Amino acid sequence: MKLLKSIMDIRLDFNPLIPIDDICFFDIETTGLSRDYHNVYLIGLLFNNKTNNSWTLIQLFADYIEEEERILLEFVDRVKDFQKLVSYNGDSFDIPFVKKRLHKYGHNWENVESVDLYKYLRENKSLIDIPNLKLKTVEKYLGIERIDFLTGKECINLYKSYVNNNSDHLLKAILQHNYDDLQYMPHLLKLYNLLEDEKTVRIESADPNVILHIDNIAFIGNNLVITGKYEPSFSIPWMYYQPFYTINMNSENAFNLTVEIKKARLSDDILADIADIRLIANNNIKTDLSPYDTPKGILVLRTGNNIYIKNIKAIVENLFLTHYNNRQ
Structure with a gap:
């Protein structure tokens, strides 16, 4: 087994909302997609050094398939002190794969909390204009341009050749593929x-300022249902039931807003969910912020899989302020 250590100079141009001090990014390379019949031959771990803000990459490499158990156990031992493991599609692939292979050797792994950036982006894809969630596409969306000289499938063939001849050239190429994937992973936190x-809806005109964070947006029948959390706490919970909407701010800092919506055809091939703000809002919402040309008073909320979050946030802010001063 080889254990290789590299120091990386990774500079982030933003302050991550997920603290980087206690997280570990990781990525595995396998000989195939089957947890039952294929093996893990390389695991990369990347973490931030608190003292000098550099990053350390640890790569655990199996010189032979028979060393799979060793690199798996070394991986488990090295990540046990981190609060979170961060990956791209790790909940569906990397973590189940590692657990299955460990179980084959009679070991169990109670992994730490997982942050799967792919899963998070998939759940929120309707809020961003991105064609797909392939890693290279996401990197390009963030302005990261890199040339990937090898695919994961090509690395499998290189590894099989390496096992037979222990070529340093092949080893370097395989490690570089894993190195590149992990080098750019911290930058993906920018999308988070x-x-x-x-x-997030920040209402600075309220006294004190109020922040509402939207956790979920659901289109249910003829209703738009928005749920989330708010801060600071209110001494008295409040709710309003109106003909075309309801708003509930409960004592546990959670809010629920339900708005009546309609279907409208914007063109022959575009069907939209819309809200008539003349029925639900005062005159503070002036303009539809979707890319469509709509009649005055109409907000487009969704077309196909695209959600127009700016219009939804405008409704949240408007209805909140409508009743905020009358909440006693």
Whole structure:
């Protein structure tokens, strides 16, 4: 087994909402997709050094398939002190794969809390304009341009050749593929920041200022249902039931807003969920912020899989302020 250590100079141009001090990014390389019949031959771990803000990459490499158990146990031992494991599609692939292979050797792994950036982006994909969630596509969306000289499948063939001849050239190529994937993974936290900001409504005209964070947006029948958390706490919970909407701010800092919506055809091939703000809001909402040309008083909330979060946030802010001063 080889244990290789590299120091990386990774500079982030943003302040991650997920603290980087106690997290470990990781990525595995396998000989195939089957947890039952294929093996883990390389595991990369990347973490921030609190003292000098550099990053350390540890790569655990199995010179032979028979060393799989050793690198798995070394991985488990090295990540046990981190609060979170961060990956890209780790909940569906990396973590179940590692657990299955460990179980084969008679070991169990109670992993730490997982942050799967792919899963998070998939759940919020309707809020960003991105064609797909392939790692290279997401990196390009963030302005990261890199040339990937090898695919994961090509690395499998290189590894099989390496096992037979222990070529340093092959080893370097395999390690570089894993190195590149992990080098850029911390930058993906920027999308987490951007999406969390997209789902946050800051009401600075309230006294004190109020922050509402949208956790879920659901289109249920003829209703738009928005749920989330708010701060600071209110001494008295409040709720309002109106003909075309309801708003509930409960004592546990959770809010629920339900708004009546309609279907409308914007063109022959575009069907939309819309809200008529003349029925639910005062005159503070002036303009539809979707890319469509709509009649005055109409907000487009969704077309297909695209959600127009700015219009939804405008409704949340408007209805909150409508009743905020009358909440006693």
